[in-house]
Amino acid sequence: xxxGSLELYSQAIILFSALALFTSFIxxxxxxxxxxxxxxxWQGLLLAVVSVLVAIVSExxxxxxxxxxxxxxxxxxxxxxxxxxxxxLDMQYDxxxxxxPTLLLLGGAGLVLFSYFVAQSIxxxxxxxxxxxxxxxxxxxLLGMLLMCARKSAVxxxxxxxxxxxxxxxxxxxxxxxxxxxxxxxxxxxxxVAAVLFGVFFFHLRDSFGSLDVGQFNRLSEASxxxxxxxxxxxxxxxxxx
Amino acid sequence: MTLLDITLLTPLVGGxxxxxxxxRPLGGWVNVAVGAVTFGAAFAMALEVFEHGPQLSGGRMFYxxxxxxxxxxxxxxxxxxxxIFSRPYxxxxxxxxxxxxxxxxxxxxxxxxxxxxxxxxxxxxNLGVLWVAMEAATLTTVLLVSLYRTPExxxxxxxxxxxxxxxxxxxxxxxxxIYFAAETKLGGDRDxxxxxxxxxxxxxxxxxxxxxxxxxxxxxxxYGTKVGLVPLHNWLPDAHSEGPTPMSAVLSGLLLNVALxxxxxxxxxxxxxxxxxxxxxxxxxxGLLSFTVAGLFLxxxxxxxxxxxxxxxxxxxxITFGFGIGAPLATxxxxxxxxxxxxxxxAIFITVGHACQLAGTxxxxxxxxxxxxxxxxxxxxxxxxxxxxxFPPFGVFISEFLLLxxxxxxxxxxxxxxxxxxxxxxxxxxxxxxxxxFGEPPPGQKPVAANMLPxxxxxxxxxxxxxxxxGFLSRWFEQATVLISGASPL
Numbered sequence: 001x002x003x004g005s006l007e008l009y010s011q012a013i014i015l016f017s018a019l020a021l022f023t024s025f026i027x028x029x030x031x032x033x034x035x036x037x038x039x040x041x042w043q044g045l046l047l048a049v050v051s052v053l054v055a056i057v058s059e060x061x062x063x064x065x066x067x068x069x070x071x072x073x074x075x076x077x078x079x080x081x082x083x084x085x086x087x088x089l090d091m092q093y094d095x096x097x098x099x100x101p102t103l104l105l106l107g108g109a110g111l112v113l114f115s116y117f118v119a120q121s122i123x124x125x126x127x128x129x130x131x132x133x134x135x136x137x138x139x140x141x142l143l144g145m146l147l148m149c150a151r152k153s154a155v156x157x158x159x160x161x162x163x164x165x166x167x168x169x170x171x172x173x174x175x176x177x178x179x180x181x182x183x184x185x186x187x188x189x190x191x192x193v194a195a196v197l198f199g200v201f202f203f204h205l206r207d208s209f210g211s212l213d214v215g216q217f218n219r220l221s222e223a224s225x226x227x228x229x230x231x232x233x234x235x236x237x238x239x240x241x242x
Numbered sequence: 243m244t245l246l247d248i249t250l251l252t253p254l255v256g257g258x259x260x261x262x263x264x265x266r267p268l269g270g271w272v273n274v275a276v277g278a279v280t281f282g283a284a285f286a287m288a289l290e291v292f293e294h295g296p297q298l299s300g301g302r303m304f305y306x307x308x309x310x311x312x313x314x315x316x317x318x319x320x321x322x323x324x325x326i327f328s329r330p331y332x333x334x335x336x337x338x339x340x341x342x343x344x345x346x347x348x349x350x351x352x353x354x355x356x357x358x359x360x361x362x363x364x365x366x367x368n369l370g371v372l373w374v375a376m377e378a379a380t381l382t383t384v385l386l387v388s389l390y391r392t393p394e395x396x397x398x399x400x401x402x403x404x405x406x407x408x409x410x411x412x413x414x415x416x417x418x419x420i421y422f423a424a425e426t427k428l429g430g431d432r433d434x435x436x437x438x439x440x441x442x443x444x445x446x447x448x449x450x451x452x453x454x455x456x457x458x459x460x461x462x463x464x465y466g467t468k469v470g471l472v473p474l475h476n477w478l479p480d481a482h483s484e485g486p487t488p489m490s491a492v493l494s495g496l497l498l499n500v501a502l503x504x505x506x507x508x509x510x511x512x513x514x515x516x517x518x519x520x521x522x523x524x525x526x527x528x529g530l531l532s533f534t535v536a537g538l539f540l541x542x543x544x545x546x547x548x549x550x551x552x553x554x555x556x557x558x559x560x561i562t563f564g565f566g567i568g569a570p571l572a573t574x575x576x577x578x579x580x581x582x583x584x585x586x587x588x589a590i591f592i593t594v595g596h597a598c599q600l601a602g603t604x605x606x607x608x609x610x611x612x613x614x615x616x617x618x619x620x621x622x623x624x625x626x627x628x629x630x631x632x633f634p635p636f637g638v639f640i641s642e643f644l645l646l647x648x649x650x651x652x653x654x655x656x657x658x659x660x661x662x663x664x665x666x667x668x669x670x671x672x673x674x675x676x677x678x679x680f681g682e683p684p685p686g687q688k689p690v691a692a693n694m695l696p697x698x699x700x701x702x703x704x705x706x707x708x709x710x711x712x713g714f715l716s717r718w719f720e721q722a723t724v725l726i727s728g729a730s731p732l
Contacts, residue, residue, distance in 0.1 A: 118456065121452040121453075121456070122419070122422070122450075122452055122453045122456065125422075125423075125426045125450055125453065126422070126426060138415075141411075141415060145408060148404070148408060154400070157404060161404070161407055161408065161411075164408070164411050165411060165414075168411060168414050168415045168418060171415060171418050172418045172421070175418065175419075175422045176418070176421055176422050176425050179370055179417075179418065179421060179436065180368075180370060180433050180435070180436055181433075182368070182370070182371065183368065183370025183371060183373075183374065183436065186370065186371060186373075186374030187370075187373070187374060187377075187414065189374075190374055190377040190378060190381065193378075193381050194377075194381060194403075194407065197381060197384060197385065197403070198403075200385070201388075201396070201399070201400060201403070204388060204391065204396050204399075205396060205400065207391075208391070208392075208393040208396045209393065209396075214400060217397045217400070217401070219393060219394050219397055220394060220397055220398055220401070220479075220480045220484075222539070222542070
């Protein structure tokens with residue numbers, strides 16, 4: 001079935017979902033903080049637009065609620081919060097070196113293929129107009145996870161986390177026209193609280209480590225036990241030479 | 243107002259109240275009082291459910307049956323006893339200057355909010371709300387892990403936040419998939435599709451196997467992260483060792499149980515719709531892996547709280563393995579093990595908390611001579627460790643024995659790794675214990691103010707469960723076993 005044979009709305013849904021997926025790739029490759037935050041907001045906006053389109057196509061009021069929640073949280077509140085924190089922490093011009101960009105993007109492409117493979121076994125069940133983009137929602141989730149794994153900066157990890165949540169929220173919209181209202185509100189509340197807590201942590205991280213680079217975390221790994229920071233100077237030596 | 247309302251609302255209101263007055267000397271007492279009221283209501287509710295069978299609240303928001311009511315009672319009980327311990331403990335921390343007034347207020351408030359979110363997760367009938375409550379449990383505890391604001395504690399809290407956040411997001415995706423499967427079956431115009439009671443009815447008629455299998459994998463990864471299953475366990479030892487000890491006690495004794503509860507509930511759905519043992523086999527695999535790996539890691543620990551958190555991973559692995567076998571006897575053993583592990587492990591953490599205050603460090607090689615300095619703490623640690631290692635006559639022995647019996651009947655060759663694992667874990671615990679308890683105390687070590695009442699009560703209960711499981715409790719476990727595995731073990 002070619003895309004031309006679909007209705008205009010369905011075509012628009014597919015177009016905007018594809019763009020949302022594209023923003024995930026932009027985020028993977030974006031080293032600078034500010035553009036990363038703005039790209040995340042763009043992704044939220046695209047997902048909200050798709051939700052609205054789904055609501056129009058399905059003549060179902062529920063996706064409007066999801067769209068409103070996505071817009072409020074992912075386009076307004078969280079990007080604004082991150083933006084303000086970056087300014088306060090004076091890191092709006094920070095950039096983080098991406099070690100293997102080619103490998104990372106190829107890995108991302110692999111994840112998209114994997115999502116289509118996973119979705120193949122379940123889409124035939126759905127009679128909804130949006131079933132073609134269940135795979136896209138899974139891909140957005142997995143790419144968010146990849147972003148979290150690949151980056152060492154706390155801000156990028158938070159963005160990956162939030163992007164992952166967007167993907168799951170989006171999956172609920174396109175596969176079922178949205179979860180029951182109480183669940184959506186609960187999830188949105190949790191994400192909001194998480195965003196605020198992440199903000200609190202940024203300050204703690206900077207106060208203790210001097211930066212938001214979580215790659216320098218090594219105090220608690222099993223390999224470095226016992227923790228050097230806690231050892232009184234000299235004790236290790238005396239123990240070795242009794 | 244029903245008993246359930248009281249059980250749920252008391253900690254919530256208590257949490258809000260303590261957000262205002264938690265820093266005063268009165269705060270610790272209010273915390274204890276709130277815990278006591280919650281436990282009273284939960285216990286009364288448990289008796290009611292025991293006599294009259296499952297309860298579905300108005301609006302079908304909450305569902306209480308034999309399985310979750312005993313966990314509700316256990317959670318409320320350990321919540322109460324730990325609050326008794328936390329009062330002198332936190333006062334000591336304030337005196338040492340590790341915790342300021344503001345943080346004490348945060349601690350007390352979040353302690354009760356954490357209990358609320360766990361009780362909500364246990365009693366809700368909605369799988370979506372269950373997820374929301376599990377996430378809320380992470381959010382309420384993450385600031386408590388970093389309460390001391392040391393670099394280590396902040397690193398631990400960040401790890402806890404990110405790993406549990408990512409993990410539990412997978413569980414949300416699994417929940418979406420279950421909703422998807424149920425909706426294609428039931429039609430989209432209902433708002434009760436995520437209710438566990440509805441799902442359980444429809445699962446018998448067969449939800450789509452492909453979707454349900456995929457959903458279970460996501461849910462296993464998601465809730466499994468919170469249970470602390472290897473290889474998703476990295477957050478657990480850090481979060482347990484760096485936070486204040488009362489948090490370690492409730493995280494280890496309660497939160498892991500609640501996450502496992504969520505997993506078992508989902509497994510019940512999956513089993514009903516798949517008619518294979520796929521879910522069980524996955525759980526057995528992860529359980530056995532966690533059990534073995536954590537047992538080995540016990541040997542190379544230098545921090546006493548870290549050591550006991552690996553012991554928690556080991557026991558949660560064993561319980562997951564037990565639920566995975568799925569036979570009635572194994573399920574009975576797993577339920578019993580959940581109870582005795584909670585009671586014993588929280589007792590151990592309480593004792594360890596006092597021991598660390600006594601020695602002024604958490605490092606095993608610097609904790610010495612507990613029994614000479616303060617016999618109550620020394621004996622508490624010794625008996626607690628003996629109990630958790632599975633010595634008779636304590637209850638852990640009985641449940642481990644039941645699990646071993648069940649394994650012998652179903653998967654005989656798996657008894658070998660189990661027995662080896664018991665031995666390895668036993669050695670791991672005892673190689674450090676001896677010197678901590680009996681060694682020569684360092685000069686100038688003085689006793690600390692300690693309230694050993696919770697430890698005594700917990701260990702007596704575990705001893706009681708080991709000598710004779712009271713009739714009402716065994717019938718209770720039996721009802722839960724019938725619910726989960728479909729047949730009675732007796």
